Amino acid sequence: MKILVPVKRVIDYNVKPRVKADGSGVDLANVKMSMNPFDEIAVEEAIRIKEAGKAEEIVAVSIGPAKAQETLRTALAMGADRAILVETDEEVEPLAVAKILKAIADEEQPGLVLLGKQSISDDSNQTGQMLAALMGRPQGTFANTIEIDGDSVSVKREIDGGLETVKLTIPAIVTTDLRLNEPRYASLPNIMKAKKKPLDTKTPGDFGVDIAPRLTTTHVAEPPVRQAGEKVEDVAALVEKIKALGIA
Amino acid sequence: MNTLVLVEHDNNSVNDATLAVVTAAGQIGEVTALVAGNDCASVAEEAGKIAGVSKVLKADDAAYGDFLAENVAPLVAGLMDGYDAFLAPATTSGKNIAPRVAAHLDVMQISDILSVEGDKTFTRPIYAGNAIATVQSSDPKLVITVRGTAFEKAATEGGSAAIEDASGPGDAGLSSFVSREVADGGDRPELASANVIVSGGRALKDSETFEQIINPLADKLGAAIGASRAAVDAGYVPNDYQVGQTGKIVAPEVYIAIGISGAIQHLAGMKDSKVIIAINKDEDAPIFQVADIGLVADLYNAVPELTNAL
Ligand SMILES: Cc1cc2nc3c(=O)[nH]c(=O)nc-3n(C[C@H](O)[C@H](O)[C@H](O)COP(=O)(O)OP(=O)(O)OC[C@H]3O[C@@H](n4cnc5c(N)ncnc54)[C@H](O)[C@@H]3O)c2cc1C
Ligand SMILES: Cc1cc2nc3c(=O)[nH]c(=O)nc-3n(C[C@H](O)[C@H](O)[C@H](O)COP(=O)(O)OP(=O)(O)OC[C@H]3O[C@@H](n4cnc5c(N)ncnc54)[C@H](O)[C@@H]3O)c2cc1C
Numbered sequence: 342m343k344i345l346v347p348v349k350r351v352i353d354y355n356v357k358p359r360v361k362a363d364g365s366g367v368d369l370a371n372v373k374m375s376m377n378p379f380d381e382i383a384v385e386e387a388i389r390i391k392e393a394g395k396a397e398e399i400v401a402v403s404i405g406p407a408k409a410q411e412t413l414r415t416a417l418a419m420g421a422d423r424a425i426l427v428e429t430d431e432e433v434e435p436l437a438v439a440k441i442l443k444a445i446a447d448e449e450q451p452g453l454v455l456l457g458k459q460s461i462s463d464d465s466n467q468t469g470q471m472l473a474a475l476m477g478r479p480q481g482t483f484a485n486t487i488e489i490d491g492d493s494v495s496v497k498r499e500i501d502g503g504l505e506t507v508k509l510t511i512p513a514i515v516t517t518d519l520r521l522n523e524p525r526y527a528s529l530p531n532i533m534k535a536k537k538k539p540l541d542t543k544t545p546g547d548f549g550v551d552i553a554p555r556l557t558t559t560h561v562a563e564p565p566v567r568q569a570g571e572k573v574e575d576v577a578a579l580v581e582k583i584k585a586l587g588i589a
Numbered sequence: 590m591n592t593l594v595l596v597e598h599d600n601n602s603v604n605d606a607t608l609a610v611v612t613a614a615g616q617i618g619e620v621t622a623l624v625a626g627n628d629c630a631s632v633a634e635e636a637g638k639i640a641g642v643s644k645v646l647k648a649d650d651a652a653y654g655d656f657l658a659e660n661v662a663p664l665v666a667g668l669m670d671g672y673d674a675f676l677a678p679a680t681t682s683g684k685n686i687a688p689r690v691a692a693h694l695d696v697m698q699i700s701d702i703l704s705v706e707g708d709k710t711f712t713r714p715i716y717a718g719n720a721i722a723t724v725q726s727s728d729p730k731l732v733i734t735v736r737g738t739a740f741e742k743a744a745t746e747g748g749s750a751a752i753e754d755a756s757g758p759g760d761a762g763l764s765s766f767v768s769r770e771v772a773d774g775g776d777r778p779e780l781a782s783a784n785v786i787v788s789g790g791r792a793l794k795d796s797e798t799f800e801q802i803i804n805p806l807a808d809k810l811g812a813a814i815g816a817s818r819a820a821v822d823a824g825y826v827p828n829d830y831q832v833g834q835t836g837k838i839v840a841p842e843v844y845i846a847i848g849i850s851g852a853i854q855h856l857a858g859m860k861d862s863k864v865i866i867a868i869n870k871d872e873d874a875p876i877f878q879v880a881d882i883g884l885v886a887d888l889y890n891a892v893p894e895l896t897n898a899l
Contacts, residue, residue: 466700
């Protein structure tokens with residue numbers, strides 16, 4: 342079985358994003374970028390499945406600017422076998438990302454596609470579900486545990502009330518949640534080796550996918566800023582404050 | 590415009606998350622509520638009473654009983670001929686189903702809206718709520734998920750909508766439900782809709798300590814219990830307690846953060862709370878930058894003392 346892992350280059354999670362003064366978007370110039378943390382979890386899970394002898398090959402894919410190569414090299418250094426960059430400088434919306442991924446899946450015929458549940462930039466939380474619909478395949482979103490058993494996969498999902506397990510027939514699409522695993526760091530020798538692993542470059546046009554946006558962002562604004570309040574001296578003062586709120 | 594709202598329920602009663610969606614949908618147009626489930630007649634009746642709902646569609650079929658996206662999404666897509674917009678709550682269930690509907694309709698989903706600005710214009714948070722984008726759709730139909738804390742809840746009484754039966758393709762044969770482990774919170778309010786939340790962080794050490802320190806205070810205040818990601822990852826509490834960018838978004842009257850540093854991912858989930866109270870031994874902890882009331886203290890002394898005094 343082959344596993345396809347789409348990885349997105351996003352602002353590093355330690356960086357506090359700043360809105361541009363003209364309200365046209367978020368300032369990404371000279372900001373540290375990294376692999377979306379949920380995608381690191383997806384790469385890690387794919388590697389563990391391969392290490393358990395249940396997959397033969399891991400293909401990482403990214404849709405984005407030339408620099409997304411770095412993100413793909415990170416996936417290769419972690420343990421992916423080869424990579425595909427679909428290069429574009431446009432902002433590609435999740436629906437178009439899903440269409441490109443579907444075209445790649447049609448060629449590669451993976452048994453599993455492992456994606457992040459959401460990217461921490463746009464927080465859309467939709468690419469995996471859209472891909473599953475376009476492929477006409479089942480989806481296991483917000484995965485906490487994945488178990489492959491022959492031609493089906495059981496996914497324990499993190500849901501609002503707790504956990505839920507569903508059984509999906511393979512090929513299936515799974516999106517990762519935080520508790521699925523702790524991603525490994527790439528070792529120096531593996532980072533060196535990754536430089537020699539194959540990385541193909543394509544364009545959205547190669548797949549005949551129209552990436553024209555359906556949504557226009559007309560304005561990006563700072564959220565209302567919360568002012569820090571006061572610090573109280575001791576517990577007794579806090580008790581007074583809480584009583585004044587009328588909740589105790 | 591005609592809107593179709595996905596009613597979230599457990600085959601017995603309507604989940605509160607639906608009520609904010611009805612309000613959002615009402616700002617776009619007429620509201621039809623879709624109850625897809627198994628033996629869900631009581632839910633359909635309850636949905637018909639929600640103020641602002643003008644019609645209820647009931648799709649009662651074993652295939653919809655566990656809300657599998659593979660089965661529910663084609664049902665919704667099939668019904669959309671008569672509607673301009675589909676709205677679902679931004680809960681784990683809504684987020685699971687709505688994008689699949691969007692792909693069936695070949696439209697982009699607008700995720701987690703905060704406000705309706707026009708027929709096809711909405712605001713939504715990006716970058717963990719550090720920026721608010723105004724987005725306009727050019728798609729022929731809209732698929733939207735709604736942030737529950739951003740809209741008033743519609744009243745549960747006052748409507749008298751007629752109930753019609755609807756049907757779809759049924760079981761897609763792609764997936765099956767196996768089991769659900771849902772903790773019984775007893776009398777404790779639900780995190781997403783609680784008036785008061787007491788949240789604990791990494792400082793709580795382990796699950797016993799968390800329970801000893803946090804639960805009595807929550808009991809005193811009739812509060813729901815939340816946690817930071819660090820506390821969940823370390824196994825102090827289950828995953829559904831996580832508040833934050835990638836957990837639950839909450840906006841209670843009062844949010845009490847105990848031993849939580851205030852990382853941006855955590856703030857993203859709670860900074861719209863009316864009053865934020867923080868207890869942390871580090872006076873420079875970022876949580877104090879958003880707290881209305883702060884107490885710099887060791888939680889192991891302060892929290893039991895507070896609980897006793899209330
Ligand atoms: C500054 C800025 C401006 C923007 N302006 C607009 C705009 O005007 N209109 C608009 O519609 N959108 C805009 N976007 C959003 C952009 O189109 C989305 O970020 C992107 O399309 C995917 O959304 P997501 O990552 O939130 O998807 P999610 O559904 O949250 O992503 C889930 C998973 O899908 C996979 N995935 C997603 N994208 C990729 C990818 N490119 N390559 C590989 N895997 C991927 C990953 O596994 C990821 O974890 C803007 C974004 C930024 C940063
Ligand atoms: C992709 C991604 C998604 C994330 N999503 C979320 C999310 O949804 N929600 C979330 O919460 N986090 C999320 N995080 C994690 C986030 O970045 C922080 O790591 C996390 O919130 C920290 O939790 P904490 O405040 O409990 O722990 P810490 O940051 O370790 O803070 C512990 C605090 O306790 C205080 N303390 C210690 N001992 C005592 C004592 N005896 N008395 C009083 N105070 C004490 C310390 O001063 C400190 O401020 C995410 C991270 C990533 C990468």
